[in-house]
Amino acid sequence: MVAVANNGYRAIAFDFRGYGLSEQPAEPEKANFKDLVDDVVGLLDSLGTNKAFLVGKDFGAIPAYLVSAIHPERVSGVVTLGAPFILPGPNAIQSHLLPEGFYVTRWQEPGRAEADFRRFDVKTVIRNIYTLFSKSEIPIARDDQEIMDLFDPSTPLPPWFSEEDLSLYASLYEKSGFRFALQVPYRTLTVDIGIVNPKVAAPALLIMGEKDYALKLPGMVDYVRTGAVKTFVPDLDITFLAEGCHFVHEQLPEQVNPLIITFLDKHSI
Template sequence: MENIQHKYVDVKGLKLHVAEIGTGPAVVFLHGFPEIWYSCRHQMVAVAGAGFRAIAPDYRGYGLSDQPPEPEKTTFRDLVDDLLAILDSFGISKAFLIGKDLGIRPAYHFALLYPGRVSGVITLGVPFLLTGPEAFPRELLPKGFYMLRWQEPGRAEKDFGRFDVKTVIKNIYILFSGSELPAAREDQEIMDMVDPSTPLPPWFSEEDLNNYAALYEKSGFRTALQVPYRAWLEDYGISDLK
């Protein structure tokens, strides 16, 4: 991955990290949680090899990007605004957007707000969703579901705080790679669902874990728990975003 370049874009006083490789039409990768730009590295190289300019930012408060002054007030609108600022800074008039997991929301909302700046949208893992509680009805989710737990202010912080960052990342990837929706018992926290002896998924190496852990050691989880989990409940329509 030595050909991937790393740059910083100043957006409203925050330095946002952006990885980039290749030339040609722009393709922007929008990551999920607990991901960062590194999650898209193989796809970036492949896209660049096919004649495109691959770009992968770390969201504000994630990875190598600066923390916002008040992480708990971060919204999906901030991610949309940050994407616009990044494209403008790079002189990109139009881009393909690839959103995975929480990345679908800024991808779709950006396309709805700025259709002239988007060549196409590809999303992975989550269908099209607008904002607001009705987009993800709580009554349809199993009790103890990890998203519901992590929406509670302070609960995930207390749960994660019992372990080092590397263990938290390892546990999340083990849970997310399973065939069942991660839902804890009433007397159990999400981190307790993973047996410490469980190995990493075969597609996630120890080197990968170390890289993720190093980046989350820097950023922590304050912004990552706000966006997507707590900001997910915000109710703002497309007309309110303009």
């Protein structure tokens, strides 16, 4: 945000409903990705912003692309990090091709992640997730494990993620809890939101780390590297960073920021 602001752009960050400092929906379990699309458009309306570039990390890529597909007149371009275009629905992710202990499968089961996380304080949960998900292997638990059991307490934080960062992130989840974060994305990832043959006409940039565990998800490498993703996002540039992990923007900001700024400069009117 500082980098793009320093280059003359207005940077806006917000917490989706149910996250961080935003309010909790009255019935979180009824929410899905379409609600997040509405949040983005509502935010732009409230700020009097007709058109914007959308930047999304991981599951944030989904509403970023969906806003562009449903409301193309509101989007100048899309940048996503760690995740390509994915349409929520039964085929969004091929969990059946991975063991039952796959973290997405585990977190989709009502109550299971809650019980797993409840064994620890919020700061420990965030520490464990950041450390586990910065590796190049997909987090998969054995039958006698939960996802939090995969973490080795002797493992230090990644060098690019400070104790100060951890404390700030934890404070936000201490306020919001994990209820909505488990609903969207995990428990609504397979919910069809009624979009048929989506097309993202806006220019787009996908930045992924070569060491991102997400590339090991079934079909992901072929989907991205063969350009099959361009079926949905025709005007897409893809950049891989050799040492990048799933949190590539936090890990390598000196490489990611110039890529984003160059994209903004190229496609700004």
